[in-house]
Amino acid sequence: MRHLVFIHRGASGPEEIGIALDGARCEVTVGGRNEAAEAVRLPDGRLSLVFEGGRQICGRVRPGRNGEVEVSTGSGVRRLALAEPLRDRIAHAADGAAAGGGEEQVRALMPGRVVEVAVLPGDRVEAGALLLVLEAMKMQNEIRATRPGRVLRVEVEAGKPVEGGAPLVVLASES
Amino acid sequence: MTPSPSRKRLLVANRGEIALRIFRACRDLGLETVAVYSDADRASPHVAAADHAVRLGPAPARESYLSVPALLAAARKTGASLVHPGYGFLAENAGFARACAEAGLAFVGPTPDAIAAMGSKTGSRRLMQAAGVPVVPGTSGPARDAAELARFGREAGYPILLKASAGGGGKGMRRVDSERELPAALARVASEASASFGDGAVYAEKLIERPRHVEVQVVGDARGDVVAVGERECSIQRRHQKVVEECPSPVVDAPLRSRLLETAMAAARAVSYTSCGTVEFLLGPDRSFYFLEMNTRLQVEHPVTEEVWGVDLAAAMIRIALGEPLPFSSESLSPRGHAIECRIYAEDPLRGFAPSPGVVTALRLPQGPGVRHDVGIEAGSVVPIDYDPMLGKLVVHAADRAAAIARLARALADYEVAGVETTLPLFRALAVDSEFRAAAFDVQWLDRRLEGGWLARDPETADDLLLAAVGLAEAEAVARSPDPADATRSLWGSAARREALRGGY
Numbered sequence: 001m002r003h004l005v006f007i008h009r010g011a012s013g014p015e016e017i018g019i020a021l022d023g024a025r026c027e028v029t030v031g032g033r034n035e036a037a038e039a040v041r042l043p044d045g046r047l048s049l050v051f052e053g054g055r056q057i058c059g060r061v062r063p064g065r066n067g068e069v070e071v072s073t074g075s076g077v078r079r080l081a082l083a084e085p086l087r088d089r090i091a092h093a094a095d096g097a098a099a100g101g102g103e104e105q106v107r108a109l110m111p112g113r114v115v116e117v118a119v120l121p122g123d124r125v126e127a128g129a130l131l132l133v134l135e136a137m138k139m140q141n142e143i144r145a146t147r148p149g150r151v152l153r154v155e156v157e158a159g160k161p162v163e164g165g166a167p168l169v170v171l172a173s174e175s
Numbered sequence: 176m177t178p179s180p181s182r183k184r185l186l187v188a189n190r191g192e193i194a195l196r197i198f199r200a201c202r203d204l205g206l207e208t209v210a211v212y213s214d215a216d217r218a219s220p221h222v223a224a225a226d227h228a229v230r231l232g233p234a235p236a237r238e239s240y241l242s243v244p245a246l247l248a249a250a251r252k253t254g255a256s257l258v259h260p261g262y263g264f265l266a267e268n269a270g271f272a273r274a275c276a277e278a279g280l281a282f283v284g285p286t287p288d289a290i291a292a293m294g295s296k297t298g299s300r301r302l303m304q305a306a307g308v309p310v311v312p313g314t315s316g317p318a319r320d321a322a323e324l325a326r327f328g329r330e331a332g333y334p335i336l337l338k339a340s341a342g343g344g345g346k347g348m349r350r351v352d353s354e355r356e357l358p359a360a361l362a363r364v365a366s367e368a369s370a371s372f373g374d375g376a377v378y379a380e381k382l383i384e385r386p387r388h389v390e391v392q393v394v395g396d397a398r399g400d401v402v403a404v405g406e407r408e409c410s411i412q413r414r415h416q417k418v419v420e421e422c423p424s425p426v427v428d429a430p431l432r433s434r435l436l437e438t439a440m441a442a443a444r445a446v447s448y449t450s451c452g453t454v455e456f457l458l459g460p461d462r463s464f465y466f467l468e469m470n471t472r473l474q475v476e477h478p479v480t481e482e483v484w485g486v487d488l489a490a491a492m493i494r495i496a497l498g499e500p501l502p503f504s505s506e507s508l509s510p511r512g513h514a515i516e517c518r519i520y521a522e523d524p525l526r527g528f529a530p531s532p533g534v535v536t537a538l539r540l541p542q543g544p545g546v547r548h549d550v551g552i553e554a555g556s557v558v559p560i561d562y563d564p565m566l567g568k569l570v571v572h573a574a575d576r577a578a579a580i581a582r583l584a585r586a587l588a589d590y591e592v593a594g595v596e597t598t599l600p601l602f603r604a605l606a607v608d609s610e611f612r613a614a615a616f617d618v619q620w621l622d623r624r625l626e627g628g629w630l631a632r633d634p635e636t637a638d639d640l641l642l643a644a645v646g647l648a649e650a651e652a653v654a655r656s657p658d659p660a661d662a663t664r665s666l667w668g669s670a671a672r673r674e675a676l677r678g679g680y
Binding site (some may be wrong): 008 | 589633635643644651652
């Protein structure tokens, strides 16, 4: 059983999508609603989902331009902004920077375990500086500063698990 | 050594879907086929479909499909005795038809004289007037003064169009709605014409408002017989290029049809027409019609006529070129149902129809009753930048127009071309458009629709999100799997791995 979390940026703003994969069985959680389906890849590469009530949908899913996901079905081709949280964060780092005031909370966008903390409160960091390393989905993800600043607080400890959404480091921006 | 084939061989001086279409007719008639190709087309389907194939030259059409010496050499090399030009390229080039004849090859098309006579705008207009074919009324030459134009306006009826004799491309034209406006309009056009073209001569034409494009399929043989095989409605155009064609026209009733067909046959007889050809007309809202031009070739949209009239126009052309009489007569023909053709181009309708060359990574064609494909690509095909970006044609046929539109919608929902953008979204929008369904359109209708932002990117649906999420989850899971065998199961294949590596976190 694998659990994944994606960020979907639709018309109503970013939302979290949870997926559980267990062989052909999958469960998708969107906005508190949960749908279970059997997922099968067709010989021509398309994906078919049969839901528990018997409803079937089918389409081709491919990586699109600019990190989007392209879905083509009988009614046409659409590109969705759907990405794994860290990649979503990288893609939309500029949004946060523009919206943020003096303080920026760096959050864990999926549950994981802190492997290493690379900064101490008071440190000055440049954009791109390593803040900490988070292990999630058996991958070690380097969490880096998206802009220059000063470390105000470190909220986690190496070796400790963190929840999805938990604050990791708080930065004060320096412009 | 020139081979002497036991069966006759036909060379198609073309590529893509039309080459395949003509090869099928050859197979039906027991002829051997000869393909020609440029360097861009060695792996194209038309080459693999042929019994013989000859390289013409580099990708640019000038050095390959338009090279008369290379084509004649290819015919010599393979012992072909017939040459079919298809459409486009050299199809309406009298010089090529003549060169084939001089090389002892049967040109599958009309005579060089007929091509030349219909190729001249002014010459064909005079010829048609002499044959009693209505042309758009106009002053016979530059008007001497405002009084002559006023006389013309009263005779032809307003609105009229003033045109600079030396003009072109839409420049130096002005619409005049009444005699009162005439003096000022004439002064304006004449001064514009002098300034832009150094020639102030002005002539006038009747302005046909919101015309439809209706054309008649004609077929003639060497004995002088001419048959008209119904009309086609081709008013769905984008910037004067046909996009959708139908047979029959939804606005042509039996009396109008018989007048159109009689007129088209008179036009064909006037040039002793001996092959498949098309006489194009502008049809006004008052049901008056005027000769536009004659296309002296097999047309892109010939399949809609074939479906409704139960004829094989490509085969008929070849049989006539072999010296046989017309394989059908007016009496033996009767129409059945309604057919619609969509020209599927590798263009992005959401980005101003920008060409979208590339690799067709997946191709799924709809099947079932009343669905025909004349397609020049396969999954894996490269759409080259060197030629017309038409991928193929979807043709649906049903008992009546409403059923044909329903069938079109059904087929489009199953049509998938991946890897390149296509005009399929345009046809999906058309199939549900109320004015299209009511056949309430004219030749500028689609341009007006497109200007109004009619084609928008579809909003994503909840189902799209479910598919995307599961597809992405599988790709991510596989990309992170330590087992390399998983990669082959990935929905995204190596692309996902590359993307994952490029992610850089």
